[in-house]
Amino acid sequence: MQIPSTYNSSVISPLYNCFRNPDHLPPTVIDLDWSYGDKPVDPNTQIKYNLAIMYTQMITQSKTPNDFFGKAYRAGDDITTLDGAGQIEQTPHNHVHSWTGTAVDQSNPIDMGALYSAARDPIFFAHHANVDRMWTIWLNNLGGSNFTDTDWLNAYFIFYNEEANPVRVRVKDCLDNTKLGYQYEDVPIPWLDVSVKPKPRAKAKTLPSAPDPAQVFPTTLDKPISVIVKRPKKSGTGSSEEILIIEGIEYDKRNYVKFNVFINEDNVNASRPNNTEFLGSFSNLPHGHRMTVKTNKKFRISQVLEELGARDYDKVLVTLIPKSSPVKINGIKIEFDS
Ligand SMILES: [Cu+2]
Known part of the structure; x- marks a missing residue:
């Protein structure tokens, strides 16, 4: 790693390539959910965190092609109001970019850390080939399926x-x-093993008091925020899978953006990436042009709440921890999967 x-x-x-973060050259182990400013941990602990992150992203959070890839983006769609990037595009993909790039000038990255300059580093192609490989593992080992949408199937590139x-x-x-004439080396994939799955830091907690989302949002995420979010009541025959939605995340695409999200965690400083309470993060790699965009971030939480011993709670505690310049957030809610 x-x-x-x-x-x-x-x-x-x-x-x-000389434009790489000097603190991240071998033998430094990559942090698959890295934020600018994160302090390094010892290599064996980092590997444990990375395996847990891969389990979460590839198995717990990626049940459908939309989870993996993100929502459809068709010609003519308003790209300033997208419904959300895929889980894998965010983590680990984005963080491999920003971890590899130099931290010399965050506001003007010229390396793997920014969309417009990433492919100047030859390691970009290995990184993206590995993202392709994740897709193949998801299809072949995890019961994933390809999209059947003809807009996607017939989309073309020159x-x-x-x-x-x-x-x-x-x-x-x-x-x-295999029709393209290549296959991936058959190597062990340790994160497929359930033993690496995140474990609860503390089970069945009494949730601390925190405001309702309506009292807090819309707001600018310039400090940690905790809210108590009501869970929806099940009625009818639809899906009972609950999705936590962080709505209307607004930022300038030129900026590096990241915040971490925890659920039912009353002590965020004690939580680690291999704890169930750490749901994951939202991130944006800097693009070349100024453009204010609004998007949503979704997490599957039914299985997570079950593992936290909170299946019967009628509310959950959600905590957002900013890791970059501030973004605006419009609200937080829980809905059943549609
Ligand atoms: Cu990329």
């Missing part, structure tokens, strides 16, 4: 072939990697 040595030798490797002629390649022609 570190930058492979072949990417790190300026003498022998064209894969070397590439140049080996004779330098442009060719149109459709998404539906790229879904089976």
